[in-house]
Amino acid sequence: MVPLAHVLTLSAALFVLGVAGFIIRRNVITIFMCIELMLNAVNLAFIGFARHLGSLDGQLFVFFVIVVAAAEAAVGLAIIIALFRNHESLTIDEIDSMKL
């Protein structure tokens, strides 16, 4: 049996990598993918706790997170396509029309 601490460590490491990518990447799509990475890190923690507590509720939370992630991806990617139409660019440094 895998100790819960190891699962949580992996989850934290993936989350931190996601945050790092969110900060250092400049392409909007890649940044979006880093958000997905963070979501998955949290999912892993849910599954780990579900196993630890012997309860299915954690797994159901993951189920809902996946559904919400699907909705989020559909809307997010539509926004990215609209952004690209208006700015002809995917680099976030160039999409700054809201900046003062």
Add this chain to the structure above:
Amino acid sequence: MVILFYIAAIVAILAALGVVLQKTPVYSALLLIVVLCSLAVIYLLLGAEFIAFIQVIVYAGAIMVLFVLVIMLLNARRETPGQGSRMARWLGGPLLVVFLAEIVLAAWRQFPGAASPPPLNAGPAAIGQLLFRSYVLPFEVTSILILVAILGAVVLAKKS
């Protein structure tokens, strides 16, 4: 079986590193799919077989296809290096390391050793029972959420 967890974990970490460090979006997307699949293996080992397959079908098979499709559609090639914020560079790294260390420390303090967990019946039937008994309301709410998302996506992506 336990060794499989560590193999999958190492694959996930390496692929996640790749997602973050790759400059070409397509490679990032492919490596993210590798992360998703190795997480599915870990879910299997943790007794969540239904979620593991849902992860592959929905996450890797549908959501990531959307990403790849958009990358292809917008022809996103190698990204151009930006100037980057100085604060993110000097403060971000150390803060992340502190954050990671804190979580890991807390996890190892709180849950030391390998406790033998209670048995878990996570077949599709058990999940279904729980989903349609205790979680009916959230389930219905997510279906409305998806409908809203579909409408939103259509409106946003439509040529005006």
Add this chain to the structure above:
Amino acid sequence: MDTSSDTAFFLGVTVVKVVVILWVLLTATAYLTWLERKVVAHIQSRWGPYRVGPHGLLQPLADGLKFLFKEDIVPADADRVIYWLAPFIAFTLAFLAIAVIPFGGSFSFHGHVIPFQITDLDVGLLFVLAVTSLGVYSIALAGWSSNSKYPLFGGLRSSAQMISYELSLGLALIGVLMITGTLSLRGIVEYQQQHGMWNIFKQPVGFLVYFTAAIAETNRVPFDLPEGETELVGGYHTEYSSFKFAMFFIAEYANMVTVSCVATLLFFGGWLGPLFGPPWLRTWLPVFWFCFKVFCFLFFYIWLRGTLPRFRYDQLMAFGWKVLLPVALLNILVTGAVVAASS
């Protein structure tokens, strides 16, 4: 000691099964190409391959050799890594799905009961769906990495098509799952055995939707837009040559076999059929029935190709979203009502 020898025996049997099934599947896909050329030729009043061996039976071998010795061309501006990766993804996934397909009951060997199946998963059907849902990548990536106009069109078309039809495909199977109450492929066949009736009689609409969507998923006529050679030169694999092209080719045929296997198991009673004769025949007849049913489906595929014209792209998408999907949802609704009323 006893358990370790048991484990060794189990491992040995599994390895033998994997090798045999892979060999059978590879040979079957090779001869499927021969069958297709032959049948289509006869539909069009031609002879088809005739020169290599009697009735052109050695043609697949000749084709294989030709693929091996052809020059392997990579387009100058291609993304080399992904260009290499795409056919391997296609090939691997096409053969992975067969691992959970049961093609018979079981037989005894030195006191061990060995099922005709590589591995029996509780959620076998989900495994098949998971593997086939990843198949889009090979086509999308092949089209993108070639860095060429027509393959890109083919890749984009096929990704959209496969995502759209995957929905109907999955939803069409829900009806069967509601009736049988299991995701195990073996369990679904056993249910049909217990009730003495193939699921096709309970789920005719589900079957029609499934098979239509499956033809679109495998990119076959009349839904072969991704590789429509008359408008796209060749679709996503235009720039591929030599053995990498062969891998796409084999994968497409292996996918046809997988789809036919699932249709057989879910709707046509899998290996069930009349049994007679001595015990050894009773063991092997189910395997024959299974293969026969799968063969019928494959023949139907080829027959369709010889008969139907290709859809236009907007017709294809409209059909998938406006006809197939609502029908699949309606099927679930009706099945659910019936199941609820009868329980």
